[in-house]
Amino acid sequence: MMEAIETPGKTKIAVSTPIQVGGNVITPKQLATIASAAGRDAHIEITPFRQIYVEVPVDEKERVTEALQQAGLEVFPAGAVVKGLIACQFCKGAEDAGLATAQAIHQAIAGIATPVPIKVAYAGCALGTSEPLLKDIGIVKMKDTFSIYVGGEAKGIKAAAAELLAEGLEEGQIIPAVLKMIDFYKANAKGKEKFGKFIRRMTLEKIREAAGLAV
Numbered sequence: 780m781m782e783a784i785e786t787p788g789k790t791k792i793a794v795s796t797p798i799q800v801g802g803n804v805i806t807p808k809q810l811a812t813i814a815s816a817a818g819r820d821a822h823i824e825i826t827p828f829r830q831i832y833v834e835v836p837v838d839e840k841e842r843v844t845e846a847l848q849q850a851g852l853e854v855f856p857a858g859a860v861v862k863g864l865i866a867c868q869f870c871k872g873a874e875d876a877g878l879a880t881a882q883a884i885h886q887a888i889a890g891i892a893t894p895v896p897i898k899v900a901y902a903g904c905a906l907g908t909s910e911p912l913l914k915d916i917g918i919v920k921m922k923d924t925f926s927i928y929v930g931g932e933a934k935g936i937k938a939a940a941a942e943l944l945a946e947g948l949e950e951g952q953i954i955p956a957v958l959k960m961i962d963f964y965k966a967n968a969k970g971k972e973k974f975g976k977f978i979r980r981m982t983l984e985k986i987r988e989a990a991g992l993a994v
């Protein structure tokens with residue numbers, strides 16, 4: 780996994796388009812803004828998790844961030860953080876697929892510092908085209924309720940599908956549960972223990988309790 784290995788005097792920022800109907804769509808103007816704000820010699824990297832890493836001089840970070848935000852892009856820290864939400868394309872429509880819910884989750888979690896990066900996916904229906912069961916945390920809208928899956932791992936020879944943590948959840952339960960899980964992981968992970976490994980070591984029962992979802 781490429782993570783934030785930085786050139787001396789430079790820093791990496793993670794740039795993404797907002798969570799929107801249509802998915803990971805970027806306009807020519809936004810692409811041009813990334814190129815012009817970062818400069819012709821900048822190191823730019825496409826990540827597999829919906830973010831573009833841009834390496835910029837440390838003293839230019841604020842200026843570049845402002846220019847990107849003015850172009851409608853979002854800027855988060857790179858490295859060991861919760862990545863921006865990996866959302867689906869909301870093909871069933873903003874309301875039915877829960878666009879506002881996904882945007883709120885994204886704003887609540889993106890950029891939280893963690894021992895190792897955490898990927899969270901959101902799918903607007905059970906077809907799960909954002910691959911929620913291959914992410915550390917997967918949230919799936921099931922008509923009028925939500926399910927949360929945890930512990931997915933897409934990489935390596937020990938790849939694993941996430942397991943169902945809870946189902947039939949109300950919209951208002953999602954963000955508190957995800958934030959509590961992240962806090963619990965931060966407080967109890969052994970060094971740079973991966974989230975999936977942590978989930979399996981702790982057991983789903985303990986994670987449910989920590990997330991406030993025990994019944």
Ligand code: SF4
Pocket residue numbers: 867868869870871872876902903904905906907908909
């Ligand atoms: S998860 Fe469902 S709503 Fe979202 S893009 Fe895929 S099929 Fe459409």
